[in-house]
Amino acid sequence: MTTAETRAEPLSIGEVAERTGLSVHALRLYEREGLLIGPVQRSTGGRRRYTEADVQWLLICVKLRESGMPLADLKRFAELVRQGPGNEAERLQLLDAHQQRVEAQIRALEGCRSIIAWKVDVYSEHLSRGEAGGLWDPNS
Template identity: 85%
Template sequence: MATVDTDAEPLSIGEVAERTGLSVHALRFYEREGLLVGPVQRTAGGRRRYTTADVDWLLICVKLRGTGMPLADLKRFAELVRHGPGNEAERLRLLDTHQQRIEAQIRTLEECRSVIAWKVGVYAEHLARDDAGGLWDPTV
C-alpha cells in the first residue's frame, strides 16, 4: 500500500470513483457496509471527502472483490485492519483461504482452456481441409 500523503487535497466521491473504477453508488455501499478502514470525512455541507489512503484501500478491495472474495470476508478483513495491530494471523488466514480458492479456480479454468484449445484445433484442422466430416452434426 502506498504511504499516505497528508498534504494531498481531499478527493470527492466522483474523483475516487474515477480512480478506483467503482461507481458512486458502490462507494456509498462500501461505506454503509463497513468495508472501509476509516471513517469517510465530510465537508460542512455533508459531502464526502476521501484521502489517498482511502483510495489505496479501495483499490485493494477492488482486487479482492474482482477475484470473488465474498463480501462477508472483505468486511471481516476491513474490521481486522480497523482494529490495528495484533490480529495479523487472522488476516493472514483469511487471505490465505482466499488465495487457495483462487488457485483452485485457476486450475479449473486452465483445464477448461485446454479443452477449448483442443476443440479450436479440431475445427481449424477441418476448416483448413475444407471438410466438416467428423464434427458433431445434429442433422445426421
Template identity: 80%
Template structure:
C-alpha cells in the first residue's frame, strides 16, 4: 500500500505526543503497546530518556490500528510483531496469521450486513407507523416489537 500522504515533511524523529496524534492512539496506549511487545523494534530514546519514534514506527502503528479496528486481539498483533522482528524466513507464518484474520473480518462483515437488514426492516416498520400516526400491531407478539 502506498504510504499515506503526510502533511509533515518527514522529521524522522517524533515525540510520543506527535506519534499519538498521527496514529490516533493515546500516549498511554503507545507506552502500553511498547511494554506489551507490540512494536517491531525498540524505540529510540533521547539523552534525557524521552522516546523518539521513526516514521517506520508510525507506519507499523497505523497498521496495528487498522488490525485492531478490525478486531484482531493484541495477542495476535504481538505474534505478528514477533515474526517480523525475527526477520525473514517466516513469511508463511505471517501469511497464515493475516489470512486467518482476513477470514474473520469477512465473516464479521457478512454478520453485520445481516444485522443491517434486520435493523433496516425494523426501521421501516417504525417509520411507517410513525408516518401513519398509528401503532396497531406493534404489540402483536408474533409481529415486530
C-alpha cells in the first residue's frame, strides 16, 4: 500500500489524536465547539472518520491554541474558513492580531531570558571561585 493510498483512507479518532497530539476528548470538544471546517464523517456504525484535510486543519488549530489564540478567535477563524472565499481580509485581521500578541510574548520572554542568563552567569562565576559572597542570602 502506498502513502497516497493510506492518506485516502479515513482515520479513526484515535489515529487523529495520535497524529495531532490532541486527546480523544479534545477532538470531540473541537467538533462540538465548531472548530472543524466541515462535519466529521461517520462510519455506518457511527464512528468518527477523519480525512487528511481534517488532520492538517487540526494541526493548524493546535499551533494557534498553543500560541495562545483565544478559543473565540479560533472559532471565528474556523467559521470564516467554512464560509469560503470572500472574507480573507477578516481572516487576515484575526491572524495579524494574533501574530502581534505572539510577538509581544516573545519580546517579554526574551527579556526574561536575558535576566535568567545574567543570574546564571553570576552564580557560575561565584561557584567557580568557590565563594558565595555577593549572592543573595536571606540570612544576611
